[in-house]
Amino acid sequence: MSEPISPKRVRTVHLQQFKDAGQRFSMLTAYDAQIASIFDESGIELLLVGDSASNVMMGHSSTLPITVDEMLVFTKSVVNGAHRALVVADLPFGSYETSPTQAVATGVRFMKEAGAQAVKIEGGAAMAEHVRVMVAAGIPVIAHIGFTPQSEHALGGYRVQGRGEAAQALIDDALALEAAGAFCVLMEMVPAELATQVDRALRVPTIGIGAGNGTTGQVLVWQDMLGLGSGRLPRFVKQYANLREVVGQAAAAYHADVSAGTFPAPEHSFEG
């Protein structure tokens, strides 16, 4: 077993070192400074300011409506809370697909205005030229393939990608995006064996969500992982805590104290 990789500040080069050393790294989403600092201090290497903020922060039913300006606020907040982890911003739907020029312009905003150290875009080989031009402009890019939620209407719903004949196309997408200069390829809802095969076919590290145990890294949406939401969780989530219960019980206890007149007590009050 090689020495654990534990940089003072995580950079893209370290993620390559993880893969080269046969080690795994972790990514969680974050949308605010306090949660970012907790995950940062817990050793999470990568923080994703996901466009899942559209769902978990704003209450929309998909990622499609969130805007660049909204994502910039969440990204600035995470950058302010993160000291060690690498902060990656999701480029939202409609902000990069039109052209490599549009993708560079949006990526530059996330780096210049919010301090993101990398960005993520959804799409396969059709986005390879976008990635190439972004990387040439100095924007580190994670390529997101498999189930790409921004394309849910084109894909016909939330479903596993790359089964059967589609497997080769997914491998080809991954290779094209690596060749274009993506420093990482993220796979969402892909059969475990296929994701493992992609990780082995690529030099660069892979990150999985619903992609089994053979990717270099893993990512989850933090509210799913910590049990803050109310809905049914996707199969790929492991729930490590039940914050909804903790927070709900605390709020109810506060409400009861206020109703009963037991909060505030003298120690919470000021004398004249």
Ligand SMILES: Nc1nc(=O)c2c([nH]1)NC[C@@H]1CN(c3ccc(C(=O)N[C@@H](CCC(=O)O)C(=O)O)cc3)CN21
């Ligand atoms: N809270 C949250 N968690 C996420 O993981 C997430 C978001 N939001 N928003 C953006 C995308 C959308 N994602 C999702 C959301 C739901 C399923 C889901 O319901 N999956 C089911 C059905 C799979 C199938 O039928 O093949 C599952 O059981 O996994 C999958 C991916 C992942 N991302």
Ligand SMILES: CC(C)C(=O)C(=O)O
């Ligand atoms: C689920 C992850 C990969 C994501 O793209 C997001 O949180 O928006």
Ligand SMILES: [Mg+2]
């Ligand atoms: Mg996303």
